[in-house]
Amino acid sequence: MTALPLLVAGAAPGDAGSGVARLDPADLAVIGAGTGVLLAVEGKRRTFVRALPARPDRRRPGHIQIDGATRGNAGAAIGESVCISLAGDGGRAVRVVVMASQAPVGRQAVLRALAGVPLCTGDRHRLTLAGGREADIEITGLTPDGPVLLDDATEIMVQTRTEPAGERGPGLRYEDLGGLGRVVERIREVVELPLRNRAAFAHVGISPPKGVLLVGPPGTGKTMIARAVASESRAHFIAVNGPEIVDKYYGASEQALRKVFETAQAKAPCIIFIDELDAIAPRREALSGEKQVERRIVAQLLTLMDGLASRGEVMVLAATNLPD
Numbered sequence: 001m002t003a004l005p006l007l008v009a010g011a012a013p014g015d016a017g018s019g020v021a022r023l024d025p026a027d028l029a030v031i032g033a034g035t036g037v038l039l040a041v042e043g044k045r046r047t048f049v050r051a052l053p054a055r056p057d058r059r060r061p062g063h064i065q066i067d068g069a070t071r072g073n074a075g076a077a078i079g080e081s082v083c084i085s086l087a088g089d090g091g092r093a094v095r096v097v098v099m100a101s102q103a104p105v106g107r108q109a110v111l112r113a114l115a116g117v118p119l120c121t122g123d124r125h126r127l128t129l130a131g132g133r134e135a136d137i138e139i140t141g142l143t144p145d146g147p148v149l150l151d152d153a154t155e156i157m158v159q160t161r162t163e164p165a166g167e168r169g170p171g172l173r174y175e176d177l178g179g180l181g182r183v184v185e186r187i188r189e190v191v192e193l194p195l196r197n198r199a200a201f202a203h204v205g206i207s208p209p210k211g212v213l214l215v216g217p218p219g220t221g222k223t224m225i226a227r228a229v230a231s232e233s234r235a236h237f238i239a240v241n242g243p244e245i246v247d248k249y250y251g252a253s254e255q256a257l258r259k260v261f262e263t264a265q266a267k268a269p270c271i272i273f274i275d276e277l278d279a280i281a282p283r284r285e286a287l288s289g290e291k292q293v294e295r296r297i298v299a300q301l302l303t304l305m306d307g308l309a310s311r312g313e314v315m316v317l318a319a320t321n322l323p324d
Contacts, residue, residue: 002031003085008043008076009060011067016175017126019117021049021084022065028053031086038087038118038147041066044075048087048118048147068173068232073123077196077232078174078188090118093148095155097141100127105135107156120146172228180221187212187229191315195233195269198313210305211316213277215323222319226273235313236267242279245297253280254300261304261314269313277318 004027015022021039033039033051041047041064049070058065064084066074076082096119098110105127113127123139123146140159142148150156174184194208214222223239230237240260247253264270274280280297305316 003042003083004031005081005083006064007062008071008074008078008080008082009063009065010078010174011065011070012055012058013175013178015065016067016173017069017113017117018067019049019070019114020052021070022052022054022058023084024059024061024063025053026061027064031084033086038090039084040087040147041070041074041076041082041084043080043082045073045122046120047073047123048090048120050116050118068175069125071173071232072234075234077192087118087147090147090149091144093119093142093144093150093154095141095143095157096139096148096150097157097159099138099140099159099161101136101161104160105129105137105158107158109135110137110156110158111150111152111154114150116149118147118149120148172224172231174228174232177221177224177228180225183225184228187225188232191229191271191317192233195235195271195313195315209315211318213323214317214319215321216319217321223273223275226271226317226319229317230271230273233269233271235315236264236270238264238267238270238272240272240274242274242276242281245280246294251296253297257297257300257304264314270315272314272316274316274318277320278322283324 006023006027011022021041028034028051031039035052037051039049039051041049047070049066054060054065064082071077074082098105109127109129114125117125119139119142121139121142125137125139127135127137129135141157177184190209190212198208214225216222227237238260245253245256247256260272264272280294281301282294282298
């Protein structure tokens with residue numbers, strides 16, 4: 001069976017969640033695949049997609065365009081290499097067991113979201129529910145083994161995850177960030193690539209950045225960018241709300257910050273996201289004698305940031321609308 005190595009590229013927003021991969025027609029011809037044929041995509045793990053030709057304005061020979069869910073299921077990021085091969089015909093799923101997070105998920109929601117999507121055990125997907133809610137699901141059981149497709153006769157068993165949703169990552173992907181293409185590219189360069197390829201940075205003698213400040217008015221997507229890059233990097237995500245760090249008791253604020261960084265080190269690779277950074281790190285010139293709490297927090301944060309070299313794969317992202 002012919003296996004073709006290809007570089008991963010992002011999918012068009014319209015293909016998100018559809019379980020399709022778009023390839024240059026010449027690459028499809030190499031493996032003898034036609035439109036709608038099932039393909040195995042193998043990175044760090046194997047998943048399955050339906051093949052479609054790339055649109056004329058997005059054709060890139062040697063690339064495969066897949067959405068964030070498929071990238072996560074294949075264990076490959078944008079710019080990394082995967083191998084594709086023919087996967088045969090997808091059978092009908094007799095029974096599927098789904099583990100859902102957060103909101104209760106019904107059978108019809110699963111069937112509607114995953115219709116036509118090739119499934120295999122261990123894959124994760126996101127469902128859009130009524131009222132604008134979303135739920136992340138994981139395929140924990142299939143009869144028969146994948147790749148299989150759902151239909152109206154499939155028995156669907158939905159279980160609810162008992163662990164906190166945050167423990168399994170935020171699930172956002174770059175396709176969720178509409179209109180932020182240029183920002184995402186810059187964030188990938190300074191955050192995702194160092195987290196995924198720290199050895200390459202060390203080899204060429206470049207020190208990866210320890211922190212990135214996201215600046216913009218409220219509601220422009222700063223938090224979503226941080227969550228998406230953590231998900232795409234397969235890094236643990238810790239969100240810290242700046243005002244919640246400040247405590248009236250002596251030393252409590254610094255202890256809270258230290259605990260965050262210790263947790264991040266234990267769960268590395270990890271991204272710490274500090275929202276409303278201006279609340280805990282105002283300008284040092286503005287810290288008069290009576291603002292000892294703020295002065296201590298700033299000093300502790302700087303100490304923890306300077307010590308990141310010994311903490312391994314920990315990156316700090318912070319957001320503010322008051323950069324000064």
